[in-house]
Amino acid sequence: MPKREVYISADVEADGPIPGPYSMQSFGLSACGTFDGHTFTPTDPTKDTFYAELKPITDTYVPEAVAVSGLKHDRLAAEGRDPAEAMNAASAWVAEVAATAGASPVLVAYPLGFDWMFLYWYWMRFTDTGSPFGHSRHLDLKTLYATKANTMVTRSTKRQMPAELLSDRPHTHNALDDAIEQAELFHNLVRWAGPPK
Template sequence: MPKAEFYVSADVEADGPVPGPFSMSSFGLAVAGVHDGAVFKACDPAERTFYAELKPISDAYDPEALAVSGLDRGRLAREGQEPAQAMNAAAAWLMGVSEELGAAPVFVAYPLGYDWMWMYWYFMQFAEGGSPFGHSRCMDLKTLFAAKAGVPVKDATKRSMPSRLLSSRPHTHNALDDAIEQGELFQNLMRWDGDV
């Protein structure tokens, strides 16, 4: 395992609250930076990306959850990738980036719990090699902000963050757009000294 890590900003859109009974509709991955153990180097999060839209795995869905992304479930059923195809392609992409950068992937999200739950479950369920992130190579940006700002996790909201930490990109609920936007937030948090 390489000593260096590369950070993958991830965003998921889904048609319900949990994987299994419900389906992941799409996901986006964007490489946001590399850390060699001493120095963090930001990467343009729009430069190395992966995006997939997936076929539903069940008939169950929550119309309100599905409406967030604006994706059409009928179109996904016809044109979306099979989950195994999407997850194996994502794993291969991550392996390629890992070889290019000489670093191991770390999953980052805000908040981590939702996106990690979906991606880890789908990788374990559908990818031939399981999760490229192992079971725990992940970072919660909400917790990172709370620790640096010295606030309780419950108060670590984007609204409470200094505006200079936030990306100027719009939050569109397209998984790739949002992964890129979140990648910029991650970079800003990594460089931030906690000064309000």
Template sequence: MRAGLRRGYGARMGSSDLYFSCDVEADGPVPGPYSMLSFGLSVAGSFDGSVFTPRDPREHTFYAELKPVTDGFVPEALAVSGLDRDALVAEGAEPGRAMSEAARWVRERAARERAFPVFAAYPLGFDWMWMYWYFVRFAEGGSPFGHSRALDMKTLYAARAGARVRDSVKAKMPRRLLPARPHTHHALDDAVEQAELLQNLMMWDGRP
């Protein structure tokens, strides 16, 4: 990624990455013993190798609340999202249906733009772990992002700023990079908020 990428709308058809910002809320630290309760996806923009084209992150979104796949949960993790786990047991979407619909939505959005879908999150490790595991286990056709088409916003900031990863936190970022939207721990709200962070990082000239 070069500093100071131009904002524009002339990306070559078939040569762009299309970034999907994602946020996950779960009831524990890892998939398998615990469950993903909700996730949100937001189209953040496209990049053709020289031009980043931002999108309104509220325009193209996907959100689902899922039926838990295990009985185990960590109360402290569950409390972060405020979701009602008992209600999700009764009324949450079946993971197979939700993940298949999400995968199809990602593929269709990317196909319309003849672009490659890229998963983006802050930080990547947690959200990718959950989404990849759920896509592989439950979605028809598996992961629409393959096994590695993903971008970590934390690492992107560290590389662009010349900062240590441990210092690459929002509290230490220049104020103009920070999203205007609040971080609510609602998965779709936070996917949209972090799409704005990605846009700011992609168009940042690297100066404080």
């Protein structure tokens, strides 16, 4: 087992609240740093990325969810990548990033639950190898903030975080843009000592 971790920021756009009845429309991954147990080394999150738009797996969708991403169901049905092909390609990308870093991959997201639920379900459903992060190598940035800020999870929204923790990038609801934005939040959170005493 490598003695380092490589962090991969992930963001998902979906056409409903859960995978199976609904589809993952797109996802973005951004390699954003390593940690050896002592030192965190951030990397430029724009340099090593993965992005895919997927064919829907059902005809069911929530119009309000589709409106968030702007990804049209009909266009994805015609032009999106096959889920098995995309998830296998993403697994291969994660494996390459991890091998290059000599590290175990760890997925980071804000909040983790939604993104992990879709990615893990799709990896388990559509690939032979399963999740490249196993079932538990992931880190929730909302929990990281709540712990460092010594505050409740319900008070750990981005609106309630100090401005210096947030990325200057806009939140576009393009999964890759948002994964990169989130990677910068992760960099800032790791370095942050917490609120003034």
